[in-house]
Amino acid sequence: MWDYTDKVKDHFFNPRNVGKIENPDGIGEEGSLACGDSLTLTFKLGEDKKIKEAKFQTFGCGSAIASASALTEIIIGKTLEEAEKITNNDIADFLGGLPDEKMHCSVMGREALEAAIANSRGEDVSILRERHKNVVCQCFGITDTEIIKTIKENQLKTVQEVINYTKAGGGCKECHPKIEELLIGTMGVSEDTAEPIPQKSRMTNIQKIKLIEEILEREIRPALKSDGGDIDLIDLDGNKVIVALRGMCSSCPSSNYTLKEYVETKLKEFVSDDIEVEEDK
Amino acid sequence: MSERTVYADNNATTMVAPEVKDEMMPFFTDLYGNPSSMHIFGGQVKKHLDSAREKVASLINAEPSEIIFTSCGTESDNTAINGILAANPNKKHIITTRVEHPAIKNLCQTHASNGYRVTELSVDKTGQIDLDELRESLDEDTAIVSMMWANNETGVIFPIDEAAQMVKSKGIPFHSDAVQAAGKISIDAKKTPFDLLAISGHKLHAPKGIGVLYVRKGTSISPLIVGGHQENGRRAGTENIPYIAGLGKACEIALQNMDNKQSQIRQMRDRLEKELLEKAINASVNGDVHNRLPNTTNISFKYIEGESILLLLSAQGIAASSGSACTSGSLEPSHVLRAMGVPFTRVHGSIRFSLSQFNTDEDISFIVDKMLAIEKRLREISPFTDD
Numbered sequence: 001m002w003d004y005t006d007k008v009k010d011h012f013f014n015p016r017n018v019g020k021i022e023n024p025d026g027i028g029e030e031g032s033l034a035c036g037d038s039l040t041l042t043f044k045l046g047e048d049k050k051i052k053e054a055k056f057q058t059f060g061c062g063s064a065i066a067s068a069s070a071l072t073e074i075i076i077g078k079t080l081e082e083a084e085k086i087t088n089n090d091i092a093d094f095l096g097g098l099p100d101e102k103m104h105c106s107v108m109g110r111e112a113l114e115a116a117i118a119n120s121r122g123e124d125v126s127i128l129r130e131r132h133k134n135v136v137c138q139c140f141g142i143t144d145t146e147i148i149k150t151i152k153e154n155q156l157k158t159v160q161e162v163i164n165y166t167k168a169g170g171g172c173k174e175c176h177p178k179i180e181e182l183l184i185g186t187m188g189v190s191e192d193t194a195e196p197i198p199q200k201s202r203m204t205n206i207q208k209i210k211l212i213e214e215i216l217e218r219e220i221r222p223a224l225k226s227d228g229g230d231i232d233l234i235d236l237d238g239n240k241v242i243v244a245l246r247g248m249c250s251s252c253p254s255s256n257y258t259l260k261e262y263v264e265t266k267l268k269e270f271v272s273d274d275i276e277v278e279e280d281k
Numbered sequence: 282m283s284e285r286t287v288y289a290d291n292n293a294t295t296m297v298a299p300e301v302k303d304e305m306m307p308f309f310t311d312l313y314g315n316p317s318s319m320h321i322f323g324g325q326v327k328k329h330l331d332s333a334r335e336k337v338a339s340l341i342n343a344e345p346s347e348i349i350f351t352s353c354g355t356e357s358d359n360t361a362i363n364g365i366l367a368a369n370p371n372k373k374h375i376i377t378t379r380v381e382h383p384a385i386k387n388l389c390q391t392h393a394s395n396g397y398r399v400t401e402l403s404v405d406k407t408g409q410i411d412l413d414e415l416r417e418s419l420d421e422d423t424a425i426v427s428m429m430w431a432n433n434e435t436g437v438i439f440p441i442d443e444a445a446q447m448v449k450s451k452g453i454p455f456h457s458d459a460v461q462a463a464g465k466i467s468i469d470a471k472k473t474p475f476d477l478l479a480i481s482g483h484k485l486h487a488p489k490g491i492g493v494l495y496v497r498k499g500t501s502i503s504p505l506i507v508g509g510h511q512e513n514g515r516r517a518g519t520e521n522i523p524y525i526a527g528l529g530k531a532c533e534i535a536l537q538n539m540d541n542k543q544s545q546i547r548q549m550r551d552r553l554e555k556e557l558l559e560k561a562i563n564a565s566v567n568g569d570v571h572n573r574l575p576n577t578t579n580i581s582f583k584y585i586e587g588e589s590i591l592l593l594l595s596a597q598g599i600a601a602s603s604g605s606a607c608t609s610g611s612l613e614p615s616h617v618l619r620a621m622g623v624p625f626t627r628v629h630g631s632i633r634f635s636l637s638q639f640n641t642d643e644d645i646s647f648i649v650d651k652m653l654a655i656e657k658r659l660r661e662i663s664p665f666t667d668d
Contacts, residue, residue, distance in 0.1 A: 002588075015662060018662050020664075029664070033584070033625070033626045033629075034624075034625040034626060035625075036586060036614065036625065038665075040664040057662060057664035058662055058663070059584060059585065059586055059662075059664060060586050060589065061586055061587075061588035061589055062588055062592045064586075064589075065589060170613065206664060210665065232624045233624060234624045235625055244622050244624065280622065
């Protein structure tokens with residue numbers, strides 16, 4: 001069992017400001033179902049331009065829920081200028097600290113806040129995301145921008161610390177050399193060096209996953225099921241949709257055809273025309 | 282902690298049975314002799330050592346001389362594999378499965394980085410292996426095949442009979458990590474031709490710190506721990522008599538209870554599973570429900586996360602476990618469920634309930650009530666919904 005502070009436990013067992021504000025002034029979404037944690041933050045500004053109301057929805061562990069709850073408490077009453085200075089450490093400190101391995105929960109809070117503020121200013125959140133395109137950790141979809149920012153803010157020195165704070169490198173470990181490079185190079189590296197890649201879809205990961213699940217359920221599953229097969233969404237990595245074919249489909253010689261010609265076409269039609277479908281091996 | 286507690290994490294460890302504790306106590310007071318000694322203090326203890334060995338042997342229908350006492354299941358697994366590899370230095374291929382306990386998985390990975398070729402057999406979406414894949418993987422260079430009898434996370438039981446016969450027909454040593462199976466389902470050394478088998482005391486109501494390695498007569502292995510002549514020179518070190526006596530008692534009880542108690546446990550498990558699947562939204566069972574330990578159910582709840590569920594269960598006094606990444610300490614979700622191709626979305630919300638003879642029908646109703654309330658609560662917080 002993790003060693004959570006009383007404050008973390010309090011915010012987990014009695015989360016503040018749960019929900020979603022209708023017609024918010026700012027909305028930010030981070031993480032994904034596939035990663036095991038995800039956060040939607042919404043807020044409304046008062047006439048004094050301060051955050052009057054903030055709400056969150058979280059799928060995740062105890063510290064993810066506590067971090068999101070803490071985040072709403074921290075930002076209420078602050079101007080956007082004040083709010084954007086909040087770091088993941090502020091969230092962790094507010095909670096009396098988080099276990100090292102759980103620091104990424106506070107980072108998720110900071111990122112959702114960043115996205116919500118950008119959204120409230122009418123900035124295209126996808127611009128923010130374009131800067132975040134250079135995925136270092138394929139397992140959890142973590143970009144160099146996020147890693148560098150977290151290394152700087154928390155003065156991280158080792159790969160293990162980067163794993164604890166960002167989750168990057170916590171899966172297959174293949175990106176560890178890359179993380180080491182980022183650790184070595186960070187002080188001399190500008191956050192804006194990553195070349196922006198234009199992104200057609202302005203959907204966030206959460207929206208995209210939801211939509212894909214919906215299309216699979218409505219458009220694709222019924223057809224596969226009539227042939228004794230089924231399909232599951234395994235993961236989403238940028239525009240790459242990773243699925244597993246089940247039942248008859250998994251042994252069907254034309255499964256690749258099914259994936260490319262049927263599933264991919266449908267997803268292109270309903271979700272985004274740059275979707276690529278791959279089978280989970 | 283709430284007033285009522287329900288322990289439903291018996292695949293992690295079990296309560297020491299009261300009879301087991303009673304059996305152990307004299308060895309902390311009057312019966313302190315060293316069984317190797319020639320005097321009466323040693324002699325009377327030696328009798329208890331022999332008797333415990335017979336009881337353990339009976340549980341798996343083996344000969345007492347085939348039983349080696351160790352400190353835990355992991356030591357048994359290590360001795361089995363390392364002992365066979367050391368005795369057959371020319372063979373450099375190990376076959377195991379993708380869903381083994383770390384005691385086997387990490388050990389084999391260590392051998393892989395030291396030049397061994399390791400084949401990990403895949404499992405299908407029910408967690409079952411394919412015997413054809415095993416057949417095709419066996420070759421001249423294969424030193425050992427190690428395959429768990431039953432899986433700790435899902436309870437799925439492998440076809441050990443067929444696998445062992447196939448492997449033995451090629452003259453290759455066969456080891457099974459039976460830590461989860463022993464005491465829950467019948468294991469018969471006269472019927473199934475395994476050469477080596479690992480058992481752990483604390484999974485069957487004996488204390489932690491005692492394990493067993495079965496080594497079939499005629500199988501040559503090199504000892505892991507070298508020293509005195511204990512255990513016929515196959516495991517040195519003065520015997521842990523109190524724990525060995527406790528384990529003997531635990532095995533005796535397990536054998537007596539195999540039919541009636543295990544079928545009661547199965548009924549409770551089936552009711553727990555049925556009610557949760559019926560009443561929870563979009564819940565599903567992980568694993569082959571037709572070949573499964575009677576006490577285990579592994580259920581995925583959609584759109585809610587395992588650690589949060591465990592924390593809330595724990596606040597209600599209920600102990601269970603999860604395959605979620607967040608409970609593992611390594612951020613890595615369950616390798617067992619991933620090997621089965623369970624989508625991430627379901628791995629993170631997976632909860633394992635594992636029962637024992639000390640659970641009651643009231644416990645099951647209590648778990649169902651609390652689990653459904655927790656599901657509702659976490660779904661209210663979750664950004665994901667079905668609509």
